[in-house]
Each structure stands twice: as C-alpha cells, then as structure tokens.
Amino acid sequence: MPNDAIISLQDVTFAYEGDVVALRNLNLTVRKGEFVVVLGANGAGKSTLCYLLSGIAPHIYGGRRLGLVSVAGLDPWDEPLYVTSQRCGVLMQDPEVQLFMPTLRTELAFGPANLGVDRDEIAKRSRAALGLVRLEGLEEHNPRDLSGGQKQRAALAAVLAMSPQVLVLDEPTSQLDPLGRWEVVEAIERLKQQGDLTIVMTTHETEEILRLADQVLVLDRGETVLQGGPAEVFTQAGRLEDAGVKTPALIMIQSKLVQPGGPTALATNDQRVNVTLSGVAAQAREAVEAGRLFVCSQAVPRPRSIAADRPIILEARDLTVQYPGPPPVVALRSVNVQVRQGEFVGIVGQNGSGKSTLVKCFVGLLRPKQGEVLFNGESIRKLSVGEIARRVGLVLQNPDYQLFTTYCHEEIRFGLRNVGVPEEEIEQRVEEALRLVGLSEEAELFPFRLSFGDRRKLAVAATMALDPRVLIMDEPTTAQDHRGRYQLADLARRFHEEKQGTVLMITHDVDLIARYAHRLIVLYDGRVLLDGPTAEVFTQVEELEKSFVVPPVAAQLAAELAPLGVPPTVMTLDELNRVLVPHRDGDGEEVA
Amino acid sequence: MEPIFRYTHLDTPIHRLHPLVKMGYVMLTLVLVMYPIRETDMPILLIWLGFSAVLWAVARIELRRFVTLLKILTGTFVFLILIQGLTYRGGDTPLIVLGHLKLWEADLGVITKEGTWFGLVLCVRILVATSSLPLFVMTTPTSAIMTAMGKLRIPQTVTFMFVSALSFTTLIFEMWGSIVDAQKLRAFDIDSMNVFKRAFKAYVPIITPLILLLFRKANDFQIAMETKGFGAPVKPTEIETLRARPADYVWLALIVIVFVACTVLKFAR
Numbered sequence: 001m002p003n004d005a006i007i008s009l010q011d012v013t014f015a016y017e018g019d020v021v022a023l024r025n026l027n028l029t030v031r032k033g034e035f036v037v038v039l040g041a042n043g044a045g046k047s048t049l050c051y052l053l054s055g056i057a058p059h060i061y062g063g064r065r066l067g068l069v070s071v072a073g074l075d076p077w078d079e080p081l082y083v084t085s086q087r088c089g090v091l092m093q094d095p096e097v098q099l100f101m102p103t104l105r106t107e108l109a110f111g112p113a114n115l116g117v118d119r120d121e122i123a124k125r126s127r128a129a130l131g132l133v134r135l136e137g138l139e140e141h142n143p144r145d146l147s148g149g150q151k152q153r154a155a156l157a158a159v160l161a162m163s164p165q166v167l168v169l170d171e172p173t174s175q176l177d178p179l180g181r182w183e184v185v186e187a188i189e190r191l192k193q194q195g196d197l198t199i200v201m202t203t204h205e206t207e208e209i210l211r212l213a214d215q216v217l218v219l220d221r222g223e224t225v226l227q228g229g230p231a232e233v234f235t236q237a238g239r240l241e242d243a244g245v246k247t248p249a250l251i252m253i254q255s256k257l258v259q260p261g262g263p264t265a266l267a268t269n270d271q272r273v274n275v276t277l278s279g280v281a282a283q284a285r286e287a288v289e290a291g292r293l294f295v296c297s298q299a300v301p302r303p304r305s306i307a308a309d310r311p312i313i314l315e316a317r318d319l320t321v322q323y324p325g326p327p328p329v330v331a332l333r334s335v336n337v338q339v340r341q342g343e344f345v346g347i348v349g350q351n352g353s354g355k356s357t358l359v360k361c362f363v364g365l366l367r368p369k370q371g372e373v374l375f376n377g378e379s380i381r382k383l384s385v386g387e388i389a390r391r392v393g394l395v396l397q398n399p400d401y402q403l404f405t406t407y408c409h410e411e412i413r414f415g416l417r418n419v420g421v422p423e424e425e426i427e428q429r430v431e432e433a434l435r436l437v438g439l440s441e442e443a444e445l446f447p448f449r450l451s452f453g454d455r456r457k458l459a460v461a462a463t464m465a466l467d468p469r470v471l472i473m474d475e476p477t478t479a480q481d482h483r484g485r486y487q488l489a490d491l492a493r494r495f496h497e498e499k500q501g502t503v504l505m506i507t508h509d510v511d512l513i514a515r516y517a518h519r520l521i522v523l524y525d526g527r528v529l530l531d532g533p534t535a536e537v538f539t540q541v542e543e544l545e546k547s548f549v550v551p552p553v554a555a556q557l558a559a560e561l562a563p564l565g566v567p568p569t570v571m572t573l574d575e576l577n578r579v580l581v582p583h584r585d586g587d588g589e590e591v592a
Numbered sequence: 593m594e595p596i597f598r599y600t601h602l603d604t605p606i607h608r609l610h611p612l613v614k615m616g617y618v619m620l621t622l623v624l625v626m627y628p629i630r631e632t633d634m635p636i637l638l639i640w641l642g643f644s645a646v647l648w649a650v651a652r653i654e655l656r657r658f659v660t661l662l663k664i665l666t667g668t669f670v671f672l673i674l675i676q677g678l679t680y681r682g683g684d685t686p687l688i689v690l691g692h693l694k695l696w697e698a699d700l701g702v703i704t705k706e707g708t709w710f711g712l713v714l715c716v717r718i719l720v721a722t723s724s725l726p727l728f729v730m731t732t733p734t735s736a737i738m739t740a741m742g743k744l745r746i747p748q749t750v751t752f753m754f755v756s757a758l759s760f761t762t763l764i765f766e767m768w769g770s771i772v773d774a775q776k777l778r779a780f781d782i783d784s785m786n787v788f789k790r791a792f793k794a795y796v797p798i799i800t801p802l803i804l805l806l807f808r809k810a811n812d813f814q815i816a817m818e819t820k821g822f823g824a825p826v827k828p829t830e831i832e833t834l835r836a837r838p839a840d841y842v843w844l845a846l847i848v849i850v851f852v853a854c855t856v857l858k859f860a861r
Contacts, residue, residue: 060815082824090819097812100759102599106735106831111820113829122829142601144762162820365773386779394777400808401767402774404800414797415778448804462778 005070006032006166006198007053012067014048014057019064022048024222026067030215032165033195037209037230038202040219041244041481042453046202049219050170052076053200055084072165082115089164093171093479095151099143104135104154107143108161115162122161129160132194133187148351149180153187160191167191169201173208174479177351177508179548181208188212204481206234206248207553210273218243230273244483249511249553250275252573257284257293257580277553281560284580288564291583295565299578310340312377313502314362314392314470319371321357321526331357333526334371339470344496344503346517346534348510349547353523355506359472362504364388375470390419393468395488397475399459403447408439408458411447412465419466433465437491453484460491471495472504477512485509489516514538514552514571522547535569598762600730606651607731610840611740613847614728617647620851621724625717627858631682631709636854637716643850644723651731661726665718667787672718673711680707729758735831742830752822756813763809764802771801 007030014023023045030036038046051057052069055076069075072087092098101107108126117125130136133153138146143154152172159167169188173181185208191197192212203209216233218226220243226233234240235255237247254275287293314337321332332354339345349355360366361373364385373380375391396402405411412430421429434440437457442450447458456476463471476488489512495501507513513520513534520537522530524547530537538544538551539559550556551571558570558579570576601607606614624640627633648658677687683704691701732740734755741751772782775797782794817823 054819056815056819060811060818080824081818082821085819085821090815092812092815094812096763097809098816100756100813100816101735102601102733103735106733109735109829109831110822113831114821114826115824116826116829119829140601142599158820360773363777365776384779384784385776385781389777389779396770396774396777398770400805401770401801402778404797404804414780418779466778 004031005029006072007036007200008068008070009052010068012052012065012069014052014063014065016048016057016061016063022063022222023052023219026219026222026224028217028227030198030200032198034198034214035192035209035212036198036200036215036217037213038200038217038219039204039206039240039243039245040202041483042451043221044219044243045222046219047170048222050090050168050200050202053166054088054090054168055079055081056090085111085162085164086115087164088166088168089159089162090168090170091152091156091159091172093174095148095155095175096144098155098158099151102142103140104130104143104146104157105139107154107158111158111162125161125163126157129157132160132190133157134183147180148176149183152176152180152184156184156187164197166198166200169199171202171204171479173203173205177548178550179350181205182548185209185212204246204485206246207250210234210248210250210275213273218245220244234273244481246482248273248275249573250277250280253553253557253576254280254283256577257287257582277556277560281557284557284561285564288580293580294583295561296579296581297565297567299581300567300570300575308340310342312338313341313375314339314504315374315377316358316361317372317374319358319361319368319373321354321361321366321368321370331526332361332368332371335523335526335528337521337528337531339502339504341469341502342496342500344493344516344518345505346513346520347504347506347523348508348513348520348549349523349529353547354526355523356474357526358523359394359474359504359506362470362472363392363394365394386419389415389463389468390466391468392470392472393463393466394472395456395460395463395474395476397478399452399455402459402462403455406446407443408445408447408450409434409443411458412462415462415466429465429467433461436464436494437461453480453487456488457491460488464491464495468501470502470504472506474506475508476505477507477509486512486515492516510538510550510552511572514555522549535571538571539568598730599733600653601733602652602731604651604731605839605843606647606727608837608839609731609843610834610836611728611732611736612743612834612836613840613844614732615740615744616844617847618724618728620847621720624851624854625721627855629713629717631706631713633858634709634713634716636858637713637720639857640850640854641716641720641723644720644727647727648723651727653727653730657726657730658723661722662719665715665722668718669715672714673708674703676711676714677703677707680704680710682710683707733832734758736834739830739832739834742828743834748823748828752817756817759813760806760809764806767802767805767809768798771798771805774801 009026009028012023012026015021038049040046051061053071057063058077059081065077069077074084074087076084099107101110108129109122112122112125133156135153135157143151146154173184189212192199213230216230218233225243226236226239234247234251237252240247288295316335316337319332319335323329323331335358347355357366361368364380380388403411405414409430412433413426416426416429434443437460439457447455471492473488473492477485492503492505493516496503517534520534521528529547530540530543538555554573554576555571558566558568562568566579570579678700683706685705686702687705687708688703693700738751738755780797782790782798785794
C-alpha cells in the first residue's frame with residue numbers, strides 16, 4: 001500500500017448472507033484527492049463496493065468478507081458506522097430517503113449533532129457545505145420542497161457536513177432529469193477541484209465523468225475486467241461493451257472515424273481524457289480534407305414520418321390542468337396534441353414541464369376541468385380508467401407500485417380479470433404477453449425474485465395483455481444500465497412494428513429518442529415548445545436549450561460538420577458511421 | 593395524495609410556542625378524553641374542541657386539513673352512532689324503528705334517541721383526541737420535537753422512532769397514491785368501490801406493494817440515518833435552542849385553565 005493511499009482493497013471477496021458472491025478478488029488503491037469512477041452493468045457489484053467502503057456492509061447488509069480493506073486508516077468492518085461515517089460519507093441514488101428534517105439547516109446539522117459536534121462548528125460546516133453545492137439562502141426551506149437536483153445536492157451537503165475524507169457516491173444522478181444531473185455533476189466537479197476530498201463514484205453515465213476521472217474501475221459480475229486511467233480504459237470499447245458499459249460517444253466517434261486504429265487516437269493528459277466535441281469535429285474535418293474520410297451524404301434516409309392521412313387515435317384538445325397546492329401549480333396550459341395511428345412519439349422536457357400530467361390525462365388518471373382528451377375522435381370523459389386501459393396502456397416508471405401476486409402469470413391475469421376477459425382467453429393472452437417480453441420461463445416465479453429490469457418487463461407484459469391500441473412508457477431507462485436501457489424500448493418497437501400499435505415514450509434519454517421515435521414533442525412550462533419529426537426538432541438547438549434538452553452527440557457533430565455536406569438529419573452513431581466513410585485504397589484497406 | 597400531518601413552516605403564535613407547552617396541550621387532551629365518559633359530557637368535549645379549533649385557527653392551518661381528518665373518521669362515526677343507537681342500554685325513546693329484535697332488555701331493531709346521542713358524544717370524544725396531535729405535528733419542526741423530547745429525558749431511540757414515523761407518513765401517502773394509480777391502470781379502481789368491497793377485497797393489491805416498498809425504504813432510511821452518526825454513544829448537540837418566553841407561560845396558563853374548567857365542570861355535576 002503506497003504511503004499516500006487513502007483507500008486500499010487487497011484481494012477482497014464479499015458474499016451476502018445466503019452466499020451470493022457480489023465481489024471477487026478485488027484490488028484497488030486510491031490516493032488522496034483522486035476521483036475514481038466505478039462502472040459496470042446492474043448487478044456488477046458497484047453498490048456492494050460502496051457498502052464495503054462506507055461500512056454499510058456488514059453493519060446493515062450482513063455477509064462474509066475475505067481480504068483487507070482500509071479506508072482513511074480504518075477498516076470499516078471493525079468499526080461502528082458512526083465512526084466510519086466521520087471518515088467516509090456516502091450518498092445514495094434516491095434523495096427522498098436521505099432527507100428527513102424539516103429544514104435544510106437542520107438537515108445539515110443532523111449528522112454532526114449526533115456526534116456531539118459543537119454548534120459553532122456545525123454552523124461553520126453547514127455554511128461551507130451549502131456553498132459547495134450552491135444552496136445558500138435556502139437554509140429554512142423544507143428539503144422535500146426542492147427540485148430533484150436540489151434535493152440530491154442537499155443530501156450531498158448533509159454528507160459533507162460530516163467532514164469526511166472520502167466521499168462515496170452511488171449513482172447520484174441516476175434518478176434525476178438533465179438539469180438535476182447537470183447541477184449535481186457541477187457540484188461534484190467543484191468538490192474535485194478543491195482537491196482535499198477523495199471521491200469514489202459509481203455511474204452508468206460515462207459521458208458525465210469523462211473529464212473528472214483519474215482512475216476507472218470496470219466490474220462485471222463482481223470481478224474486475226478493466227482498471228486504469230480513463231484513456232486506457234475507454235479505448236477498449238469491445239471489453240466495455242461486454243461488461244455492459246457504454247463507451248462515451250465522442251471517443252467512439254474519434255476512434256472509429258477520425259483516427260481508426262485505437263488508443264493513440266485519444267488526446268490525453270496524464271491518462272485523463274480531454275476530448276471535446278469541437279476537437280473531434282476539427283479532427284473529422286482534417287480527416288476529410290486529407291482524404292482519409294469521405295462524406296456520403298445520401299447514406300442517411302430522409303426522416304421517417306407518418307402519413308398525414310392516418311386517423312388521429314389520441315388527441316388532447318386545449319388541455320389545462322392546475323394542481324391545487326398550496327401554492328397552486330399550473331401543470332398544463334392549453335395543450336393541443338394530436339397523435340396519429342402508428343406513430344412512435346418521444347416526449348421530453350424537464351421535471352415539472354407537464355409530461356406526466358399529459359399522459360395521466362390520456363389514461364384518465366387525471367380529469368382536466370378545462371379541455372378534453374379524445375380517443376378515436378370520442379371523448380374519454382365518460383370512460384373509467386379501466387375502460388381506457390383497454391385502449392391506452394401506461395407503463396409506469398416503477399413496476400414495484402403494481403406487483404403484488406405470488407406468481408408472474410397471476411400478475412398478468414389480474415388486469416385481464418378486472419376488465420372481464422373470458423377465462424379461456426385469459427390463458428392465451430397471458431402466454432402471449434410473457435412470450436413477448438421474454439419471461440415465459442419465469443411464469444411460475446415470485447415477481448420480486450426477478451431483477452428490476454425483468455420486473456419492468458413484467459409490468460409491460462401486464463399492460464400489453466390488455467391489448468391496448470396505444471402504449472405509453474414513462475421513463476423506461478431510469479436506473480437501468482447500458483445493456484438493459486434499450487430492452488423496454490425494444491419491446492415498444494415490437495409492439496409498434498408487429499401490432500401496428502401507437503407508442504408514446506417519455507424519457508430524458510435523447511439517444512433513445514433518436515433511435516426509436518419518428519416524432520418528438522418537447523414540453524416546457526406546461527406548453528408544447530416544439531413538435532415535429534425528431535431530426536428536425538433536434539436541429540432547433542436554441543429552443544431546446546430552454547428545456548435543458550441537449551441533442552445526441554452524433555446530431556451535434558453532424559451540425560458542426562454540415563459545411564462538409566454531413567446531413568443535419570444524422571442523429572445516431574450508426575448514421576454517422578454511414579455518412580463518414582473511411583477511404584479505402586485499391587486493396588480495400590483503409591487509408592491511414 | 594398529500595399527507596395531512598406534514599409540518600408547515602409559518603410564523604404564527606402557535607408555531608412560535610415552546611414545544612413543551614404544545615406537548616402539554618396534547619397530554620391534557622389525552623387525559624380529558626380518558627375520563628370515564630357519560631352522555632352528559634358533550635358540553636365539556638365541545639368546550640375543549642372549540643378551544644382546539646381556536647388553536648388551529650391561530651396556527652393558520654387550512655380548514656381542508658380538518659375536513660380531511662373528518663373524512664377519515666366518517667366511517668368510524670357512522671359505525672359508532674349506529675351501534676350505540678341500536679344497543680345503548682339506557683335508550684328508551686325510539687328514533688327510528690327498523691323492526692323488533694329483542695335480546696335480553698334491548699330491542700336491536702330500534703335506534704334510540706339516547707343511544708344516538710351517546711354515539712355522538714363518543715364521536716366528539718374521538719375528534720377531540722385526534723385533533724390535538726396534528727396541531728402539534730403541523731406547527732412544530734422535527735428538530736424542535738427531538739430537542740423537546742430530549743429535555744423530557746425520553747431515550748433517543750424512542751424519539752427517533754417517533755420522528756421517523758412522522759417522516760414515513762409523508763412517504764406512505766405518496767406511495768399509496770402511486771400504487772392506487774398503478775392498479776387503476778389495470779382496471780382495479782378502489783375509489784369506485786363501496787365500503788364493504790373495499791374492506792373485503794380491495795386492499796390486498798394496494799397494501800401488499802405498499803408493505804414491500806416500505807421494507808425497502810426503511811432499509812434506505814436506516815442507512816441514511818446511521819451513516820449520519822445516529823446512535824453514536826455521545827450526548828447529541830441540541831439542534832434547536834428552546835427558550836421559554838413570557839408568551840409561553842401565558843399560553844400554558846390558558847391551556848391549564850381551560851383544562852381545569854372542563855374537569856371541574858365534569859366532576860362537579
């Protein structure tokens with residue numbers, strides 16, 4: 001162990017009670033002030049590592065550990081949590097469960113007060129922590145009334161008030177919208193710049209941490225598959241893909257298009273990655289001018305659109321919704337939206353922009369006092385939510401709000417019985433729904449034994465079994481890893497293609513929108529800000545900025561390279577690969 | 593669905609009142625409702641309820657919260673009035689005759705005036721009991737409750753159990769609303785069911801996910817608390833400074849006077 005190492009794990013193996021091995025032979029050395037990023041698919045062992053560092057395992061989650069762990073001079077295994085927490089603070093995914101005091105001031109004081117820290121010191125620490133996360137002036141606010149990003153920053157400040165030497169962040173941005181994510185990452189960046197704090201962060205968002213990471217650890221089923229500086233790790237796209245980790249888009253583009261051939265393509269500084277959109281665009285221009293790449297403008301098909309003569313299946317007419325408060329909040333302001341049969345529509349916007357309110361009106365969970373929702377040209381006002389569910393199905397973000405039966409197949413039967421489907425037909429529909437989501441083998445399992453991703457699929461199956469004409473998905477990518485991220489969207493695409501269904505998808509994931517949606521609706525402050533073919537909407541950068549929506553990296557790069565003839569309708573990496581083609585010599589080899 | 597007992601940050605005399613005075617009010621309310629009940633107790637209960645209503649008004653608590661409390665209790669009230677109306681032993685004056693079912697001295701087919709009245713007295717007693725704690729919780733920040741309970745030498749674990757339960761009510765209300773919505777989407781609409789159907793059938797699809805989610809949230813909650821040093825074997829620093837002001841003594845005196853007056857009225861007759 002080096003002298004300046006603040007975290008040291010030597011040959012660590014950990015198994016939870018019941019002998020589920022979560023980490024195997026892990027070695028990690030972190031120096032003071034370093035920023036370590038831990039990547040991996042769901043179930044790779046990232047959270048377990050956080051628990052081991054912070055003492056949550058074994059003090060809250062029991063298990064067996066082999067090997068040596070040292071965190072700021074302590075072995076968290078041997079110390080009670082209140083001792084470890086003074087050296088190593090931990091921030092979890094969900095800010096809601098980390099905030100329990102009535103004001104931000106008392107929230108920050110809670111930790112140090114438990115340790116008997118004197119009041120002046122608590123006030124000093126609180127001021128410093130609030131300054132770091134930029135929440136000054138909100139001391140007397142109830143943390144629960146803050147926005148998502150503010151809540152997570154408040155939870156971070158509460159951890160910082162404990163004055164830890166090591167900060168462990170377990171997917172701190174996974175449940176936030178783009179603005180919230182930006183706010184939290186900015187706060188983390190500021191902490192890093194201070195230099196005193198050692199930070200270990202787990203995430204699926206590789207783009208977010210690209211410029212911050214000093215060291216990257218990639219786990220797969222509890223084992224280390226890659227470890228080293230970001231330049232060294234992120235150039236191994238194949239191995240990252242195998243581990244279910246997304247290679248940052250700019251690195252993919254740079255290594256595949258600009259300088260085919262690998263690791264040297266990265267602009268690096270002490271193993272840190274320093275790759276920017278303008279830098280990659282400049283390299284691409286240079287490659288085109290040098291003849292290594294040529295632009296094939298015709299390679300991207302025209303944006304798909306649904307024929308205007310298709311019937312309108314779902315319509316919001318002059319919808320205005322106000323929540324009573326206090327204070328009263330206008331969630332939708334005279335919204336008019338028409339969805340044609342067979343469309344695949346993406347809906348984006350900040351939290352509070354009205355996305356969920358709009359779809360709740362579509363499925364009858366909210367009954368607006370002003371305006372109307374029509375299905376196939378008829379008002380749904382007189383239909384019950386159950387009757388609407390046979391026409392418009394909504395898959396909620398969290399499947400655990402609906403699962404309650406002992407077997408997966410029972411979960412699907414439940415809705416079918418409620419709508420009065422005959423028993424003999426129920427069997428057939430249950431089988432079909434389970435097959436569609438790939439859970440036929442799990443039909444006899446207790447739903448809570450499934451992984452989170454599979455529980456979501458089960459919720460989709462339960463909705464699809466009702467045979468709706470329109471399927472609405474609310475945030476299918478939240479808390480999902482790179483591999484699982486597109487599974488639900490793929491199910492929606494199958495519904496769209498095989499059953500000629502209509503799909504509406506609420507998401508913050510612009511890559512997902514670019515890949516699946518024909519049309520994009522951007523909501524802002526309860527109004528429709530933009531509505532049109534996805535590629536066209538993504539070109540309206542200034543309008544998008546209002547709602548903190550950033551177009552996909554490929555679309556941004558296409559805009560930069562437009563003078564070279566790259567069509568502005570390019571939205572995905574695949575499309576960019578088709579447009580920017582390596583020049584080949586007579587032997588079919590790429591020109592270096 | 594919004595929790596009705598959530599603390600609201602306002603600057604009113606009741607919000608500024610020392611938490612121990614408010615705790616005293618809650619304790620005296622409980623003592624009052626514990627007195628043996630008689631059908632003549634209605635004026636006393638109404639005096640205390642009126643006094644509580646004044647406190648609610650001074651605290652600027654919205655009327656809709658009281659209405660929500662009434663809604664929650666409606667089922668219990670109907671049940672009590674019916675049962676007492678039908679079975680009250682001293683009931684001689686028929687109010688509604690449903691039929692005749694003699695069981696010893698009582699005629700279970702007749703709703704009596706005395707029984708109905710006694711049922712009403714019980715309802716007011718329940719209302720008195722249930723209106724004091726929300727007033728305390730909605731006007732006292734958690735940190736002040738913790739400090740006040742510390743002053744009363746209540747063990748920290750008990751204090752935090754109480755405070756955690758308050759935090760959890762918010763979560764429970766939010767989760768309840770989400771679960772009800774999720775099941776409505778599968779044509780299971782608890783809101784449109786009658787009382788009996790709800791009682792016998794409806795709650796399983798709602799309560800099962802709620803319990804499972806609460807277990808998980810409780811784990812996260814425990815992590816959040818313990819990693820903030822909760823349970824450390826040291827004397828915690830008092831987050832809030834609680835100092836008694838002259839106004840606190842005035843309010844305390846007022847509460848005690850009303851309580852003594854009610855007690856005297858009850859036992860003097």
